[in-house]
Amino acid sequence: MISMKRRCAPNGATKSNENGKSKEQQLDAFTDPNVPLLTTDQGLPIPDNHNSLKAGPRGPTLLEDFILREKITHFDHERIPERVVNARGSGAHGVFKPYKSMVQYTSAGFLQDPAIETPVFVRFSALTGQAGSADTVRDVRGFAVKFYTQQGNYDLVGSNVPVFYIQDAIKFPDLIHALKAEPHNGMPQATSAHDTFWDFATLMPEATHMLMWTMSDRAIPRSLRMMEGFGVHAFRFVNAQGVSHFVKFHWKPKLGVHSLAWDEAQKLAGKDPDFHRRDLWEAIDSGNFPEWELGVQIVDEGKESELGIDILDPTKLIPESQVPVQLIGKLTLNRNPNNFFAETEQVAFHPGHLVPGIDFSNDPLLQGRLFSYTDTQLSRLGGSNFHELPINRGVCPMHNFQRDGVHRMTIPNGRVAYEPNTLANGTEFRMDGAAQGFQSYPEQIDPPKVRGRCPSFDDHFSQATLFWNSQTKAEKDHIVAAFRFELSKVEVPEIRQRMVDNLAHVDIKLATRVSLSLGAGPPDVKAAAGRLGFRNHRVANKVESDRALSMTSKAGATIKTRKVAVLVADGIEPATFKQIVSDLTRAGAVCKVVGLHLGTVSTASGKQLPVDHTFCNMPSIMFDAVLIPGGAQSAAAMCAMGSAVHFVMEAYKHCKTICALNEGVQLLASLGLTAGKNTDLVVLPVAGVLVADARRVLDGQISLDFIAAIAQHRHWDRTGVDAVAA
Numbered sequence: 274m275i276s277m278k279r280r281c282a283p284n285g286a287t288k289s290n291e292n293g294k295s296k297e298q299q300l301d302a303f304t305d306p307n308v309p310l311l312t313t314d315q316g317l318p319i320p321d322n323h324n325s326l327k328a329g330p331r332g333p334t335l336l337e338d339f340i341l342r343e344k345i346t347h348f349d350h351e352r353i354p355e356r357v358v359n360a361r362g363s364g365a366h367g368v369f370k371p372y373k374s375m376v377q378y379t380s381a382g383f384l385q386d387p388a389i390e391t392p393v394f395v396r397f398s399a400l401t402g403q404a405g406s407a408d409t410v411r412d413v414r415g416f417a418v419k420f421y422t423q424q425g426n427y428d429l430v431g432s433n434v435p436v437f438y439i440q441d442a443i444k445f446p447d448l449i450h451a452l453k454a455e456p457h458n459g460m461p462q463a464t465s466a467h468d469t470f471w472d473f474a475t476l477m478p479e480a481t482h483m484l485m486w487t488m489s490d491r492a493i494p495r496s497l498r499m500m501e502g503f504g505v506h507a508f509r510f511v512n513a514q515g516v517s518h519f520v521k522f523h524w525k526p527k528l529g530v531h532s533l534a535w536d537e538a539q540k541l542a543g544k545d546p547d548f549h550r551r552d553l554w555e556a557i558d559s560g561n562f563p564e565w566e567l568g569v570q571i572v573d574e575g576k577e578s579e580l581g582i583d584i585l586d587p588t589k590l591i592p593e594s595q596v597p598v599q600l601i602g603k604l605t606l607n608r609n610p611n612n613f614f615a616e617t618e619q620v621a622f623h624p625g626h627l628v629p630g631i632d633f634s635n636d637p638l639l640q641g642r643l644f645s646y647t648d649t650q651l652s653r654l655g656g657s658n659f660h661e662l663p664i665n666r667g668v669c670p671m672h673n674f675q676r677d678g679v680h681r682m683t684i685p686n687g688r689v690a691y692e693p694n695t696l697a698n699g700t701e702f703r704m705d706g707a708a709q710g711f712q713s714y715p716e717q718i719d720p721p722k723v724r725g726r727c728p729s730f731d732d733h734f735s736q737a738t739l740f741w742n743s744q745t746k747a748e749k750d751h752i753v754a755a756f757r758f759e760l761s762k763v764e765v766p767e768i769r770q771r772m773v774d775n776l777a778h779v780d781i782k783l784a785t786r787v788s789l790s791l792g793a794g795p796p797d798v799k800a801a802a803g804r805l806g807f808r809n810h811r812v813a814n815k816v817e818s819d820r821a822l823s824m825t826s827k828a829g830a831t832i833k834t835r836k837v838a839v840l841v842a843d844g845i846e847p848a849t850f851k852q853i854v855s856d857l858t859r860a861g862a863v864c865k866v867v868g869l870h871l872g873t874v875s876t877a878s879g880k881q882l883p884v885d886h887t888f889c890n891m892p893s894i895m896f897d898a899v900l901i902p903g904g905a906q907s908a909a910a911m912c913a914m915g916s917a918v919h920f921v922m923e924a925y926k927h928c929k930t931i932c933a934l935n936e937g938v939q940l941l942a943s944l945g946l947t948a949g950k951n952t953d954l955v956v957l958p959v960a961g962v963l964v965a966d967a968r969r970v971l972d973g974q975i976s977l978d979f980i981a982a983i984a985q986h987r988h989w990d991r992t993g994v995d996a997v998a999a
């Protein structure tokens with residue numbers, strides 16, 4: 274088969290795994306050959322792809338037209354069921370390399386040698402919406418990584434929030450039924466802002482900690498490249514001597530952790546529903562490969578009781594200030610898929626895809642997941658052979674006596690499909706397990722069967738309080754605003770009140786602030802505590818607050834791949850901004866010229882400057898910062914352009930960095946940000962709003978200031994944004 278060259282990003286980071294066949298070579302063998310000819314599925318050349326076979330040019334179409342029938346039949350069956358959850362997703366290929374050997378803790382082969390690169394496929398997703406829903410909705414994001422190791426595929430199927438809504442898998446169908454669109458009318462799409470979700474969530478106080486995360490800005494990431502990932506559950510590392518440690522997995526993005534503003538996220542859902550997918554694709558396509566470091570929190574077996582939480586409870590995290598995260602390797606996404614369906618849609622993750630040296634814990638949510646994924650994939654991917662799909666195939670040798678089934682691709686040899694046997698190669702083949710292969714950790718278990726929960730799972734609020742205490746003022750304001758927004762969409766007042774009462778167990782000021790805009794009564798701690806199912810055996814947190822829980826501690830200092838809009842109109846003074854644009858570009862930002870129309874604008878000296886985007890097709894919500902160059906004529910023109918004024922006002926409202934040069938300051942006057950008149954305008958001191966005259970441009974100071982301000986991402990402490998009508 275002649276294979277088409279795979280889509281490979283610049284500087285071609287597609288190395289093979291030194292231990293064997295690379296994933297890429299394997300995918301190549303299945304990639305469509307570039308044949309300059311149309312054929313049927315059987316290889317018959319098609320003479321005419323525009324006309325079906327008819328009884329005369331004006332006569333009926335003939336049933337015997339097998340070419341027409343084959344084409345339409347295939348089309349009729351193109352769709353497969355979307356994932357029952359996490360349906361909306363985007364994927365990419367990449368590689369993982371450990372920084373050091375983890376042999377002390379685990380025998381997992383891919384974590385032994387910093388020289389070995391393991392191919393990976395990653396799929397990011399949103400939990401709630403359907404496959405066609407918008408990217409920027411408020412939701413937890415899935416972060417699923419498939420490592421194609423030489424000991425088989427290892428899947429780390431996590432999310433961008435370190436805890437989950439529920440403690441036991443038996444509640445998962447109820448949670449998802451409450452969260453997804455309501456069944457009678459199919460609304461609303463991809464959001465928790467409706468009655469059934471909050472009805473369920475308020476009756477399940479164990480959800481409160483996760484609610485704090487999903488009402489925080491973590492649930493509206495700026496980019497999939499700028500969010501953390503978490504394995505959520507406790508897993509085990511097991512070393513060659515059989516010694517086990519509990520481990521919690523983390524992914525730390527090299528670009529820092531950043532979010533959108535809520536108003537921005539909602540507008541983006543309409544203006545560009547593919548905002549995150551496009552951002553990931555464009556970054557990889559342009560060679561800006563996203564990177565995360567793999568982190569682990571390791572807890573000695575037997576010492577977990579000292580943590581102050583039950584390590585098996587998925588609604589709890591281990592504060593980083595209690596057990597530091599060790600960074601042990603790096604994930605780089607360096608190649609976009611060739612085909613969305615064949616790769617991103619058909620990939621099948623499963624928390625039970627393990628390698629020797631990594632094992633589960635008894636977390637009851639994880640235990641249910643171990644059943645659910647293969648089960649659902651049997652219907653989503655149509656049978657038991659989906660592990661043979663190219664994206665799901667391991668890169669190491671595979672052999673067993675599983676046989677047949679729909680769409681079997683491997684052709685087994687010989688007459689033997691059982692074990693033990695003497696007929697295959699004439700020798701007895703038997704593997705008794707002791708010496709080779711995956712060994713389940715032999716944990717001592719001798720309890721009575723019980724359908725119930727451990728009392729150590731009954732503390733539902735202390736970590737919600739810890740999360741709240743760890744936020745900055747701006748982050749707290751955003752959480753309050755999110756609760757108010759979501760609950761204001763709830764029609765039944767009793768449900769709103771229940772949430773306010775539950776929040777009183779997190780923090781009374783939070784509960785009071787939320788209640789104020791809802792027309793709810795004051796928070797009532799006792800009403801919440803009296804409800805069926807309410808368990809609040811509050812355990813004192815070992816730490817009062819934890820810096821790592823605030824996004825501001827993870828901002829990073831880079832402006833790499835940040836988008837800066839340079840606003841232009843006829844009469845623009847290019848000399849004032851060219852230097853800044855070149856400084857920003859050198860620092861890794863992406864600058865785009867935005868004007869009223871495509872084509873060019875005339876500069877003050879009569880030259881033509883190409884325009885990349887319009888105010889309408891790339892509004893401010895698609896940028897991270899704004900540069901308003903000088904030029905008296907262009908500044909005056911933009912002041913009279915509603916779309917330009919709106920652009921700046923909206924960027925201001927969303928707390929983005931704005932820099933105006935010379936006469937460009939006039940545009941800031943439209944925001945009421947200036948004092949004085951006409952050319953004497955002075956900008957009022959506002960976080961992230963910068964001005965400069967030609968001298969500061971020339972000495973390079975304004976570029977440095979601008980870069981530093983963009984690196985802060987958003988100026989959340991900017992005051993007065995609520996008053997901006999944008």
Ligand code: HEM
Pocket residue numbers: 355356357358359362396397398414415416417430431432436437442445504505506587620621622638639641642645646649650653
């Ligand atoms: C900590 C809690 C959980 C996390 C972090 C999580 C994460 C994920 C992720 C990332 C995906 C998307 C996989 C992909 O990209 O293809 C997914 C899919 C899915 N999850 Fe979970 N999940 C959690 C809990 C559960 C539970 C408790 C169940 C069921 C008992 C469950 C059932 C499913 C199912 C059925 C899918 C669709 C899989 C497919 O169709 O391929 N999840 N989950």
